[in-house]
Amino acid sequence: MLLTNWLNTLTSRIKKRPTFRSRDRRAIRRRWQTIFNNQISTAEVLEDRTLLTTYFVDDDYTGATDFTGTDTDPVAVGDQNAVFGVTAFATIEEAVDKVNVTADPAGATILVAAGTYTPTLTMTISASVTIQGPQAGVDPRPGSGSLRDETDPTTEAIIDGSGALSRIFLIDANNVTLDGLVITNGTGDLVRSSNPVNQVIVQNNIIHNSSGDEGVQLANASNSTIQYNYIFDTEGDGANLDTATNSSIRFNEMNNIRSTNAAIFVDDSEG
Structure with missing residues (x-):
């Protein structure tokens, strides 16, 4: 039942x-x-x-260069080979101009190969970007045992203002990083920001020979850092924060700084 x-x-x-x-x-x-x-x-x-587009710079690049093995899109499967004049350039100015025009909100990366670069105009950065030389992440400070040679274009990306440019880099955007470069031979601030910027990082660079002003001056910067640089032979301060907020100068090595202020100068800044 x-x-x-x-x-x-x-x-x-x-x-x-x-x-x-x-x-x-x-x-x-x-x-x-x-x-x-x-x-x-x-x-x-x-x-x-x-996605962060990667641009490549090498002073030996030409239209006939074989770009096999380059990868302009590190997220996509396989290598997205660079194209000369589009994602590969012989000068840093062209790559910076491309980044400025594209102005990707996610930012971009410029990889600069070893060599000597002689810009004819100040390179104004107006979009988020990370510019990395071949020594990115490598401490340049002699006092820390560094063997980097700022005169060797086979191992360094040497950006030489030839004594004709006041500024080499003018940073006018948030989220900008300069890492692993040699920046030299200007008549003013070799690296400078003037308009309000946020999260600027200048690190692992050799910055030298400014005949008229600072090695690095970040003005009106917030949450920014100047660190692990070797700065020498500047007429002005080695590193300077002016009207900055929550920013720092740390772990740098400096010598032959001829400023009447100091090697490190902080003015009207807080945090």
Whole structure:
């Protein structure tokens, strides 16, 4: 009796299981496909926002250069080879100009190969970017045992103002990093910011021979850092913070600083 009742209940439930006509099944499939496609589109949009285009600079590049092995998009599968005049350049000015025009909110990276670069104009950076020389991440301070040679274009990216430029870099954007470069031979501040900027990092650089002013001056900067640089032979301060907030000068080595102020000068700054 109990078994009969159980079988009757099971049979009744099976008979009541919902059924769908083919038209209903097609509608359900379409709804699921729409949801799935929307999820993919959302993921693609989120991914696009995080991509950082990489630009390559080498003073030996020409239109005939084989760019096999370069990768302008480190997130995408495989190597996205650079194209001369688009993502590969023979001068740093051209790469900076490209970054400024593109102005990707996520920022960009410029990889500068060893060599000698002689810009003819101050390079104004107006978009977020990280510029890395071949010695990025390498401490240049002799007192810390560094063997880096600021005169060797086979191991360093030497940016030489030739005594004709007042400033080499003028930083006019947030989230800018200069790392692993040699910056030399200007008549004013070799690296400078003037308009309000946030999160500027100047690190692991050899900065020398300013005949008229500072090695690095960050004015109106917030949350910014000048660190692990070797700065020498400047007419003005080695490193300077002017009207800065929550910013620091630390772990730098300086000598032959001829400023009447000091090797390190901080004015009207806080935090």
